[in-house]
Amino acid sequence: MKGACFLLAFNLFVLASSFAFAYDPSPLQDFCVAIKDANNGVFVNGKLCKDPKFATANDFFFSGLNLPKNTSNSVGSVVTPVNVDQIPGLNTLGISLARIDYAPNGGLNPPHTHPRATEILVVLEGELNVGFVTSSPNNRLIAKTLHPGDVFVFPIGLIRFQQNVGKTNAVAVAGLSSQNPGVITIANAVFGSNPPIKADVLSRAFQLSNEIVKYLQSRF
Template sequence: MGVANFLLVAFVFLALAFSFADAFDPAPLQDICVAINDTKFGVFVNGKFCRDPVLVTADDFSFSGLNIPRNTTNQVGSNVTLLNVDKIPGLNTLGISLARIDFAPYGGLNPPHTHPRATEILVVLEGTLYVGFVTSNPNRLITKVLNAGDVFVFPIGLIHFQFNIGNTNAVAFAALSSQNPGVITIANAIFGSNPPINPDVLVKAFQVDKNVVNYLQKQFWVNNH
């Protein structure tokens, strides 16, 4: 199957996956919402101001260029292109979004992270990925090796990852059950928060020497999104 046909099949699959399920956005729709009183540009619905329907255009519902490989020359060797409501305004209130994930050859990693507001279904287009998620207590690891055409589901809110174990670039597409799924990359959140978490808290939590915590908090934590 050619790349173009495979991309088409992948998109059809993702579309069907959500057409037979109730797409949803669990409340709240964002971490915080600082209210403003200016409503002259529309009506506030589902976390966004809504444009007058008479003024919408096809551009509000489209995005071009997702077929273009992304740059993976960063510390984790991956690049996530997320098409959420901020990129496609027409997604507002529809409860879905889409992402392209590019991986560098062997070692490209989409680090352990969670989507607090979305379940994710992923299809591999190119390459071989080792993927998995960790359940809540007890913390059971569920993993699988995926090849082109394979699909995997990451339940809402659970820590998960994808790792390229092949010697070539890998590409995957993911659909998420939220217009704004959010992402919390575990290492970045714990060791790269601003302001930083009190080291004494992390020493106690991870049962390591304070020098280890200080070292980790001084690292540059990559945002691959």
């Protein structure tokens, strides 16, 4: 009986630990402003930390998120991140955000994933079709058309996208549950890796000819 209780407790501990380490850790201090100078900081959670007595308001500040971006690129969208690299004071706090600008008539934030964060998106302007795909074996698409004031949640790690389906510019702001959520854009990662993935690997995976795969790799 004692052995069974110990095994149950151990399993619960492992389960709890997996949840605890799945997200940014909780801070054990008021803040830990990130710095790059190895001679004047302590390494914590991927960043060096400034001595708290030298922290200033600018360590917790970012300006310009109201400014529209030029979306005349191949996908018709621009992401303006506000994470620990833009606001050093976000270090260890487990949050970040981003502004996304979309060109009219199809501007796309292409299929991608944030490996370290759940995302919550609010539409400020325009009309967006958004969605994410559930994991195997179902790979079910969950999608919806959003309008200003609408909010949509993308679960951590799942592939998601947003596309402007209106005739005017669209703008959204996303909140993310990590100071540095990371981003993997699927097409860029698959066809634009360095060095490239072998064409025969991709041709079999995507059921395409080697020639088409090599063409797609040349585009990235």
